[in-house]
Amino acid sequence: MRIFVGIISIASILSPHILFAALSCTTTTAAACTGGTNTIVVRMSGSANAHAELPNQSTAGYANNVICCSGVTGLGNNCSGTYAVVAKLSGVTNASIQQNNQSGYSDEICLSDSTSGDTVTIGYQSGSCAGYDTTVASISSVDNAHIGNSSAHSNKICASISQQALSFSISDNSIGLGALSTAAARYATGDLVGSSSETEAHQLVASTSSASGYVITVQGATLTSGGNSITAVGGTNTASSAGTAQFGLRMSASGGLGTVTAPYAASGFAYAANATTASQVASASTGDSVETTYSVRYLGNISPTTVQGSYSTNLVYVMTANF
Amino acid sequence: MKSIYRIISPFVIATLSVFQLALFPMTSYAASLTALSDSISSLKTSTVSNHDILFTTPTGIAASANVTLTFQSDYSIAAALDYTDIDVLDDGVNVTLAAAPSGATWGAVRTSATVITLTNGSSAVAAGSVVRIKIGTNATSQSTGVRQITNPTTTGTKTVTIAGGFGDTGTISSQIVSDDTVAVSATVPQSISFALSANSISFGTLDSGAARYADTGTGSASDTVAHTLAVATNGTSGYTVTVQGATLTSGGNTITAVGASPAVSSVGSEQFGIYATKAGGTNATIDPTYATASSFGYDATAATATTFSTGTSATATETYSLHYIANIAALTEAGSYSTNLTYVATANF
Numbered sequence: 238m239r240i241f242v243g244i245i246s247i248a249s250i251l252s253p254h255i256l257f258a259a260l261s262c263t264t265t266t267a268a269a270c271t272g273g274t275n276t277i278v279v280r281m282s283g284s285a286n287a288h289a290e291l292p293n294q295s296t297a298g299y300a301n302n303v304i305c306c307s308g309v310t311g312l313g314n315n316c317s318g319t320y321a322v323v324a325k326l327s328g329v330t331n332a333s334i335q336q337n338n339q340s341g342y343s344d345e346i347c348l349s350d351s352t353s354g355d356t357v358t359i360g361y362q363s364g365s366c367a368g369y370d371t372t373v374a375s376i377s378s379v380d381n382a383h384i385g386n387s388s389a390h391s392n393k394i395c396a397s398i399s400q401q402a403l404s405f406s407i408s409d410n411s412i413g414l415g416a417l418s419t420a421a422a423r424y425a426t427g428d429l430v431g432s433s434s435e436t437e438a439h440q441l442v443a444s445t446s447s448a449s450g451y452v453i454t455v456q457g458a459t460l461t462s463g464g465n466s467i468t469a470v471g472g473t474n475t476a477s478s479a480g481t482a483q484f485g486l487r488m489s490a491s492g493g494l495g496t497v498t499a500p501y502a503a504s505g506f507a508y509a510a511n512a513t514t515a516s517q518v519a520s521a522s523t524g525d526s527v528e529t530t531y532s533v534r535y536l537g538n539i540s541p542t543t544v545q546g547s548y549s550t551n552l553v554y555v556m557t558a559n560f
Numbered sequence: 561m562k563s564i565y566r567i568i569s570p571f572v573i574a575t576l577s578v579f580q581l582a583l584f585p586m587t588s589y590a591a592s593l594t595a596l597s598d599s600i601s602s603l604k605t606s607t608v609s610n611h612d613i614l615f616t617t618p619t620g621i622a623a624s625a626n627v628t629l630t631f632q633s634d635y636s637i638a639a640a641l642d643y644t645d646i647d648v649l650d651d652g653v654n655v656t657l658a659a660a661p662s663g664a665t666w667g668a669v670r671t672s673a674t675v676i677t678l679t680n681g682s683s684a685v686a687a688g689s690v691v692r693i694k695i696g697t698n699a700t701s702q703s704t705g706v707r708q709i710t711n712p713t714t715t716g717t718k719t720v721t722i723a724g725g726f727g728d729t730g731t732i733s734s735q736i737v738s739d740d741t742v743a744v745s746a747t748v749p750q751s752i753s754f755a756l757s758a759n760s761i762s763f764g765t766l767d768s769g770a771a772r773y774a775d776t777g778t779g780s781a782s783d784t785v786a787h788t789l790a791v792a793t794n795g796t797s798g799y800t801v802t803v804q805g806a807t808l809t810s811g812g813n814t815i816t817a818v819g820a821s822p823a824v825s826s827v828g829s830e831q832f833g834i835y836a837t838k839a840g841g842t843n844a845t846i847d848p849t850y851a852t853a854s855s856f857g858y859d860a861t862a863a864t865a866t867t868f869s870t871g872t873s874a875t876a877t878e879t880y881s882l883h884y885i886a887n888i889a890a891l892t893e894a895g896s897y898s899t900n901l902t903y904v905a906t907a908n909f
Contacts, residue, residue, distance in 0.1 A: 541876045551742070
């Protein structure tokens with residue numbers, strides 16, 4: 238018996254994911270699978286080599302071996318909304334089972350998650366569910382199979398729920414540099430009047446729980462008035478130069494794991510995007526669900542030959558999470 | 561005997577498990593997609609957008625297997641969207657798409673307002689491949705896409721789920737916001753600058769035997785710059801400089817102006833005229849009356865201004881150097897001659 242405990246410990250080290258996963262499935266009785274986030278995914282005629290029935294069935298002989306999943310708010314067994322098909326049954330009860338990528342069976346058993354942004358993933362692996370949150374059950378083969386608890390058969394039904402929490406916001410959608418001058422730089426402000434000293438125009442706030450973080454890009458033309466434009470600084474961080482046409486931005490980041498991307502991170506300004514090409518301004522290589530606030534500043538300078546007029550542009554900021 | 565079985569049984573199970581793991585590496589029938597992302601061209605609600613979806617498929621995509629992209633219910637795929645609005649890349653290489661699979665060609669169809677189904681042709685996608693799916697005007701492989709997907713009408717986290725017969729599954733979330741655009745405005749005020757280097761010049765004493773040229777002193781016997789005009793403007797259509805004033809006059813007597821056609825100095829004949837040269841700036845043109853070096857003209861009068869120079873666009877400072885000539889005839893009446901010439905620069909905004 239001591240040896241057995243030792244092997245379980247080794248397995249745990251090999252699959253640390255299992256220890257800490259929020260989603261967990263086990264085989265228990267229907268009576269025990271109630272309350273909290275407990276959800277019956279499928280009912281079985283036994284713990285191994287068994288037939289299956291849908292969770293909404295009530296055959297007495299299937300009540301002692303149900304696959305009960307829990308640990309995630311919003312967890313359910315609906316085959317709608319955000320869900321994944323765990324497997325398909327040949328009927329509502331006394332059924333054989335097949336993987337969800339097989340055809341012929343029409344009664345689906347599902348894992349669902351009503352929490353916005355969460356995703357449910359089902360996979361099939363031989364031997365273990367390494368890489369997944371939990372082993373839902375095991376089946377005797379890919380198709381026309383019997384079902385059992387997580388250890389009964391070598392073909393494992395695996396599940397993960399990824400909580401794809403992410404947020405992105407822009408504090409102000411309309412800013413202005415005011416009247417530009419050949420003599421001194423102007424900086425954009427939220428009141429559209431502009432400032433002669435560098436100041437924050439607006440903020441971007443982003444966060445994600447995704448392990449692979451996110452990127453934020455900007456796209457849009459430089460300041461334009463009809464056929465005239467104010468030259469964008471380009472992809473090199475450049476100091477303000479009064480009397481030289483310049484449109485650029487820079488950012489600083491606070492909180493979370495997000496960082497400003499070069500060339501927007503230094504004390505000068507840059508603008509490498511245009512109307513058809515986006516430019517990355519910030520990113521996080523991993524997610525911690527902590528918001529990063531980006532303070533965005535805009536510079537405008539003109540030359541003596543910058544044609545008079547009302548200049549404007551629309552800059553589109555897009556956050557893309559990497560899952 | 562029974563107790564021996566109970567003791568041995570766990571050993572047997574454990575041994576078999578180790579044996580299985582060591583000799584039969586896990587075979588993956590289907591798995592979670594990795595490295596997923598969906599780069600949307602706009603996150604704004606109700607806005608048509610392109611999608612650039614990336615994922616790595618651990619299992620690969622078998623020949624004839626399908627891949628479904630199921631967008632959350634409040635996305636709306638354009639009704640006419642078809643394979644011409646889609647690119648599919650396998651490890652960076654575009655595959656050929658059509659409405660239905662045939663040979664190595666993939667099928668790509670809009671199955672519903674929220675589902676696009678891709679069906680592989682005869683060439684399997686290898687396990688571990690990076691699959692990229694572009695939808696919208698960003699699809700340019702076989703043709704440039706024209707139809708896009710309209711964002712949800714509500715803000716929040718929205719998903720696209722990737723599944724289908726190929727077996728792997730995954731979901732990508734995006735944050736839809738009420739407005740993803742920062743409108744930036746600025747004003748460039750109208751500007752024009754105009755300066756004369758001197759407001760008083762003189763020819764000194766005129767002589768029927770030699771030409772005189774004006775300067776800021778007592779005049780010169782040789783051609784020289786009397787004064788300069790400097791003009792700059794950011795007017796869209798540049799500027800115009802005019803000159804107005806009578807020719808040199810003394811009471812009822814005058815020295816005849818050269819007129820609109822420039823002429824070289826003609827000693828012994830009455831002449832009052834100007835020519836100019838230009839430096840700096842961009843594209844101003846000196847009026848032909850004044851544009852020929854060493855040839856002088858003057859066609860303005862006390863009542864009529866004439867164009868001196870014209871610029872057609874915004875310009876940095878353009879500096880004109882003006883040369884004045886006066887010649888008299890033997891019978892030119894004696895007297896003190898003078899005139900006031902008024903230069904006016906008008907910007908054209």
